[in-house]
Amino acid sequence: MYVGGAIFILVVGISLFFLGQRRGSESSSDVATRPDDSAILDVRTGAATLFFVAEDGMALVEHEQKVKIDAADDSLTRARIILEYQLGEAPPPLESPFPAGTELRAVFLTLNGDAFVDLNREVTREHGGGSLDELLTVYALVNALTTNMPEISAVQILIDGREVDTLAGHVDIRHPLERNMKWVAGATRAPEPEPADIEG
Amino acid sequence: MARVSHCLLALWFLLPQSALLSAQSVTDSLTLVSSEGRQSIRAVRTRQRDMVALDDLAEIFQLEIDDSGDRTANVSYGGEVIILTADQQLVSVAGRLVSLRAAPRRADGQWLVPLDFLTRALDPLLDESLELRQRSQLVLIGDVDVPRVSGRYRSRGGGGQLALEVTPSTPYTVEQEDGQLVVRFEADALDLERLPTPRGELVTAITQHPSSAGLLIDLGPAFDAFSVSSRPIRNGGAELVIEITAGSRITDAEPTPSLSPPEFAFSAGIDPLPALTAPPTVRVVAIDAGHGGNDDGTRGDGGTLEKDITLSIARRLRDAVEGRLGLRVVLTRNRDDDVPLDARAAVANNNKADLLISLHVNASIRPSTTGAEVFYLSMDEYAEEAGTLAERSGQLVPVIGGGAREIDFVPWEMAQIRYLDRSARLADIAHEELSRRVPMSSRGVQEAPFRVLVGANMPAVLIEMGFVSNEGDEQRLRSARFQNAVVDALTVSILRFRSYVETVGDPLVGAGNGDQPDDPQVRE
Numbered sequence: 035m036y037v038g039g040a041i042f043i044l045v046v047g048i049s050l051f052f053l054g055q056r057r058g059s060e061s062s063s064d065v066a067t068r069p070d071d072s073a074i075l076d077v078r079t080g081a082a083t084l085f086f087v088a089e090d091g092m093a094l095v096e097h098e099q100k101v102k103i104d105a106a107d108d109s110l111t112r113a114r115i116i117l118e119y120q121l122g123e124a125p126p127p128l129e130s131p132f133p134a135g136t137e138l139r140a141v142f143l144t145l146n147g148d149a150f151v152d153l154n155r156e157v158t159r160e161h162g163g164g165s166l167d168e169l170l171t172v173y174a175l176v177n178a179l180t181t182n183m184p185e186i187s188a189v190q191i192l193i194d195g196r197e198v199d200t201l202a203g204h205v206d207i208r209h210p211l212e213r214n215m216k217w218v219a220g221a222t223r224a225p226e227p228e229p230a231d232i233e234g
Numbered sequence: 235m236a237r238v239s240h241c242l243l244a245l246w247f248l249l250p251q252s253a254l255l256s257a258q259s260v261t262d263s264l265t266l267v268s269s270e271g272r273q274s275i276r277a278v279r280t281r282q283r284d285m286v287a288l289d290d291l292a293e294i295f296q297l298e299i300d301d302s303g304d305r306t307a308n309v310s311y312g313g314e315v316i317i318l319t320a321d322q323q324l325v326s327v328a329g330r331l332v333s334l335r336a337a338p339r340r341a342d343g344q345w346l347v348p349l350d351f352l353t354r355a356l357d358p359l360l361d362e363s364l365e366l367r368q369r370s371q372l373v374l375i376g377d378v379d380v381p382r383v384s385g386r387y388r389s390r391g392g393g394g395q396l397a398l399e400v401t402p403s404t405p406y407t408v409e410q411e412d413g414q415l416v417v418r419f420e421a422d423a424l425d426l427e428r429l430p431t432p433r434g435e436l437v438t439a440i441t442q443h444p445s446s447a448g449l450l451i452d453l454g455p456a457f458d459a460f461s462v463s464s465r466p467i468r469n470g471g472a473e474l475v476i477e478i479t480a481g482s483r484i485t486d487a488e489p490t491p492s493l494s495p496p497e498f499a500f501s502a503g504i505d506p507l508p509a510l511t512a513p514p515t516v517r518v519v520a521i522d523a524g525h526g527g528n529d530d531g532t533r534g535d536g537g538t539l540e541k542d543i544t545l546s547i548a549r550r551l552r553d554a555v556e557g558r559l560g561l562r563v564v565l566t567r568n569r570d571d572d573v574p575l576d577a578r579a580a581v582a583n584n585n586k587a588d589l590l591i592s593l594h595v596n597a598s599i600r601p602s603t604t605g606a607e608v609f610y611l612s613m614d615e616y617a618e619e620a621g622t623l624a625e626r627s628g629q630l631v632p633v634i635g636g637g638a639r640e641i642d643f644v645p646w647e648m649a650q651i652r653y654l655d656r657s658a659r660l661a662d663i664a665h666e667e668l669s670r671r672v673p674m675s676s677r678g679v680q681e682a683p684f685r686v687l688v689g690a691n692m693p694a695v696l697i698e699m700g701f702v703s704n705e706g707d708e709q710r711l712r713s714a715r716f717q718n719a720v721v722d723a724l725t726v727s728i729l730r731f732r733s734y735v736e737t738v739g740d741p742l743v744g745a746g747n748g749d750q751p752d753d754p755q756v757r758e
Contacts, residue, residue, distance in 0.1 A: 091600025092676065109331070129599050146323045147333025163525075163532030163540060164597025165609070165698055169682060184354065185324065185331045199575060199685055202532075203525055204594070204696075206685040211615055 083181045084120050085174040085218065086128035087167075093219035094170050094177070097125060109185055113141045113149060120178040131170040133160035139195070147187035148210045149179050155194050158201050165204040172205050173217045180213035188212045264349070266294065267423040268362075268375035277371075280346065283336035288318075288345035295356065299345075307338075307345055314359045318345065327355045370425045378422040379404065382471075385440065385449075387430035393479040394436045396451065401471030408462045408476060415451035415460060415476065416443070423447050436480050456480040516732035518562045519555050520582035522592035522686060523548035527572030532597035534702035536709070540595040541570065543711050547593055547699065550721045555728060579689035583649065589660060589731060590694035591724060592686050595711060597703040604707050605675030606720075607698040608665040610657040611650050611688055612681035649691035656693035656735075663730050664695055667723040672700070672716065673707075693731070697724070 082101045085094040101119050103112055117138050124130040135156035142150040161171065176189040188210030191201070199208055263274040264286065273294070277284045288309065292299050300308040309316040317326040320340040323333050332355055336348035347355075349366055352373055357364040362376035374380055381404045388395045398417070400406070405420040424447050429440050435456040443450055458481045464474045523544040525531030531540025545567070552563040564585040566578040573581075582590045596607065650657070661679045668674060687694045699720055700707035710716040 087599060089600070091598040091603035131599075147335075162597050162599065162703070163530075164701070164703070165594060165682065165684065165696070166596050166598055166603070166607075166701075185333050187333045187335060203529060203575070204682075204684050204686075206615065206683045206688060208685075209615075211683075214614065 082116050082119060083178070084116075085131070085177050086124040087131050087170055088219050089127050091129075092166070094131065094174055094217055095128060095219050097128060099125075109183065110141060110143055113143065113179060113183060113186065114138065116178055116182050117141065117151060117175070120174060131167065131174045133157060133162065135160055143186065147185060149183075149186045149189045150192055150210075151175060151179070151189055152192040152195055157191075158193055158198070161202045163202045165202075168200070168202045168205050169217050171201060172207060172211065173214055176211045177213050177215070177218065264371050264373055265423070266373045266375060267378050267380060269378055269422065272423060275373075277349070278346065280339065284349050285336070285339065285346040286349065286351075288338075288347050291347070291352070291356070295360070297356075301343075301345070305340065307340075309355075311356075311359045316355050316359070318347070320345075325351075325355055327358055330358075367425045370427070372423060372425055374423075379420070380423045380425050380447075381419065381421055382425040382427060383419075383449075384427035385430050387432045387437065387440065389432075389434060389436075393477060394432065394434070396430070396432075396437070396440065396476040396478065398449075398474040398476075399467060399471055400474055401467075403466065403470060403472035406474060408460070410453075410460070413453050415453065415478075416448060417451065417474075417476070418443070418446060418448040421447040424449075436478055451476070451478075453478075513736065514738075515736050516561065516588040516728065518564065518585055518587045519728055520564050520566065520585065520587035520590040520690075520692070521548045521551055521555075522566040522578050522582070522590060524592060524594040524686075526567050526570055529572060532595060532702050534708035534711075535705070536712075538595075538702050538708050538712055540597075540702060543595050543699070543702070543717075544593040545570070547717050547720055550717055551591070551593075551724055554721050554725045558725060559729060559732075561728070575685045576689060578686050579649075579691075582694075583689070583691045587692050588735070589692055589728065590687075590690045591664075591728075592684075592694070592696040594696060594698050596698040596701045598701055599703070601703055601705065603675070603701050604704045605673050606668050606700055607675045607677060607680060608661045608668065609680050609682050609684060609687075609696040609698070610661040610694065611654065612683050613651065613654060614681075615683035616648065616651070616688070648688065650688050650694060653690070653693045657687075657695060659734060660693045660727070660731050661695045663734070664697060664724060664727040667727045667730070668697070668720070671719040671723045672710075 080101050080103045081098045082103075084097045084099050086097055087093075088095045099119060101115055103115055107115070121132055121136055121138060122130075133156060135154070137154045137156065138151070139154055140152040142152070144150075157171070161168065172191065175191060179186045179189050190197070190210040191207050192198070193201075197208060200206065263276050266273045266275060275286055275290050275294075277286050279285075288297075288299060288307070291297060292309070295311065298310040300310065302308075305320040307318045309318065314328040315326075316328075318338045319325070321337045323335070323337045324331055325334060325338070326332075334348050334354060335350050338348070338351070339346045349368065352364050353366045363374075365374040366372075367374065367380070372380060382401045383398055385396060385398045388397070400419070407418050409416050409418075424442065426442060429442070429449070432438070432440060435454040437451055437457075438454045439450075439452040441450050441452070442448075457478065459479050461477045461479075462474065463477075464472050467473050523541070525541040525544060527541075529541065531544070533539055548565055549568070552565055555561050555563050564581060564587060566581045567573045578592070579590070596603075658679070665674070665679045682696075684696050687696060697720075700711050700716075702708045702711060
């Protein structure tokens, strides 16, 4: 129902949309691209916050990792890059919360800030089960996108292009989930996302 | 960037109190808390979202608004600009695109913005941080002390006990003043999650202090004395316990439920109908053996399958509850069957079960992770649906014969929303009883968006009995001794919960008021 024919690829649309709103403010001219803005340096040497399983297995932990994001990359590309890193190998001694063979099939972004992340079937078929690991799998993905990309407010996981109830029989993923730091060690609350690390 | 200057209280009286607010559905006010004081801002509910007037924010934070008069507005602060477009959720904040949870609106020449405009759009521009505590409608500005406080009140014998969880731990005083106990915290404000509604003659009301970070406990005629103690709890918090004792003759015990027929006041020529409603209790227990059929659940290195363990314990629990408590038990599956998650809640709902226990076995990629855990449903992930539900509540529908009746609409798939307080209580009890018999994980009772719980139309918990990925836990899970210990704990939990329900009454009457009467410690 959330997908419901209203999946939009943002990149061009957003740029055109805001370029159309540029009048009325001097600063508004730097909405779409600001090649000399210092934030772009953050993008080029960008340190993304990723989430991996802690050594005690009881929670996720944040891990800052340099990612190769180009200043010219659009939101969709950035989302894809962050997800590829998140689905990749974890730095020892941390562990990846995703089963081996999990691959990203597609990412969709909507104008209301929802991201739809389409994974292959391995994420359910190879999942070890258990509600704890399932929670960690889901929220590693949700938190990775919502933490690093302020234009994304919620994430829904799809499997082979389709909505599913759960990954392994427990966590309700029928709708987009917002960032939740409850499953991240050392985080006592779920603060709002920080300002963008990545230029829009 | 320039530092924000707040003259909060003074400015409030000068604010335009936006005229358009009067045309909207005004909801609770937001309270802005800074080191300089507190201030209210009115919020309005429009299109199921709470919104605030941009003009009000401009007065407080000294924003400059350049309203082009059509569909866009530029909000400037410290040389940075926020660009709003009417009915578009995406806004530009200093050149970055940010998605708000609702689109800004322009009506009658003024702008309304959603609450997260404060944290997502305004916060990045200010030197001081903004934090939105939505549940308590607080906006925290800068470095302020605002502990979270939740309270439970229990009648105990001839007295009462108010337990306040305060996170983080905060210095406090408790003083008796003019028929009240005044609890003051060394804080700028309180983030109140819930306050109990006591009954009886010992404590008549518990309310938030009108002018400081504290609580007022109104004392009734039975009050005699009080004592205070505290102990540390998880996440750096503290539990503050205020024991209140009654005089020698009057007690604050809850009235004992009577099963005798009600007395009727007869009047000439009219025979009133007797009340046919059965007293609230627990008659039917639904037990859900997790997974099954092609869904093995998780698997241990020793070959243990989750679906077998859950079915074995579900059957043992059924026998114990039926045999020892005399209650009716329904199992969502009694064989190695595939049962969809919706169907499991439906079995419990269709059998009018009074509580649901879903049994599971956990797993971790870390073999060292061990212990049992107890969950109930988290509502954080269903905020949007809950908002819609609130909109639907109290609708008037016509009835046969004329007139109208107020009905609360609850979508079937969100049935659990009305039972969260009871589910939390059941989870507390189950955790306590399990802790006495089996190894537990280091975490206490937890909330999570579990699919099997959300559609349950009764108090519901999910029990993870141990980690099959841990060698020791796997051996325990297979043993009859461990399984019987779990069954024993859950049987006693059901008995205690039944006593609780019988004491409290109908879970849907006054649900959510946080009232927590005495929980009898039932022993077999």
